[in-house]
Amino acid sequence: MQNQHSVAELPHVRRQKILLLLERDGKVMASELGQHFAVSEDTIRRDLAELADAGLLQRVHGGALPRPKDTGKDVFTRLGESSEVKRHLARLGAQRVQEGQIVMFDSGSTTLLIAQSLPADIGITAVTASPLIAIAMAEYPRSQVILAGGRLNPATLSAGGHEAVRLIQGIRADLLFTGVCAIHPEVGITSQHFDEVPVKQALLDSASQVVAVTTADKLGAVEPFAVAPCNRLHTLITEQHLASGSIDDYRRLGIEVVQASV
Missing domain, CATH: 1.10.10.10 (Winged helix-like DNA-binding domain superfamily/Winged helix DNA-binding domain)
Structure with a gap:
């Protein structure tokens, strides 16, 4: 300045x-x-x-x-607001899934859309703490679903607590689609909900490849509870245009950035 x-x-x-x-x-x-x-x-x-x-x-x-733009919205509200841009990003994320993989799905409206965007004949093992995602994955006859149990968070509709963390820690996954409340190149990945942080951290620790799929409004934002630094991500799939900041800030951290032109 x-x-x-x-x-x-x-x-x-x-x-x-x-x-x-x-x-x-x-x-x-x-x-x-x-x-x-x-x-x-x-x-x-x-x-x-x-x-x-x-x-x-x-x-x-x-x-x-910046303040996050969707603070306080529950998962049903976010699902109702799903735009074509968000659906397009989810389809790009789904293309990363390969036959026979163990794939972890964090909770969230975008990760649910990814699960719903997979090829109908895909055969994978899906691991999630989200009952909504487990139900979506049950529609794929060649795929298996492992649902982590525990106390249900009514805001995220995802299980948390020691039971969920222990199950996740016992699995070595090929791929994780991590849910993104907010991500900032310096502050890192943060969450609005304190009780979902241990589950998110266990998911990150249990996956060989971590993909974040998010609309641009989540970039440069910060929520109250720290999850992990940005360099825990391998791939970031987002929009072509950002409201603020520079996408190069994420590339400099060694993250593969895919920007969708929609």
Whole structure:
């Protein structure tokens, strides 16, 4: 950021410009904003606090990140909002599945769409803690389904707890489709739900290849609970155009990035 403001902005104007910088860059740092607007870091911290209180960004140490766009939506709501873009991304993900593989499906509306997009005659072993995905996979007569049990989270409709984690830890899978609440190149993969973190971590530890399929609005966002750094992903399948940040940030981490042109 270059200093373009020799005279301090009015607070409401400065805060609007902070949001524009956040949309462009995918993150803002208080020290850089202070130099950019020629004001103190305390002033910037007050600006960020006001914007966070208004639900317009998420405060992190030293700066701010975008707010996730679908916070609080349950799986049925997300399924009802499934767009053609999301379905196209799911079909691209499904093309990664090979006959005879052990494939783990994390919970989520996109991973459910991937399961529903497989070839009708596919023969795999599907492992999941999501009853919805287990039911979808039961439609494939040549495939087997292993459903991890435990306490059901009503928001995600996925099982959690020690039972689910132990079962997952006992399996070595060829492929994992990890669910994505939010992913940021520096903060990593994060989740809205604390109790699903151990299951997500067990899935990541149990798969040879990890694929994340997500719409662009999840990129550059952060949820409260850390799951893993971004470099745990091998492949990221997403949209051609990002709302903020750069897709090269993920490529620099060694992730194969596939951008769908839809």
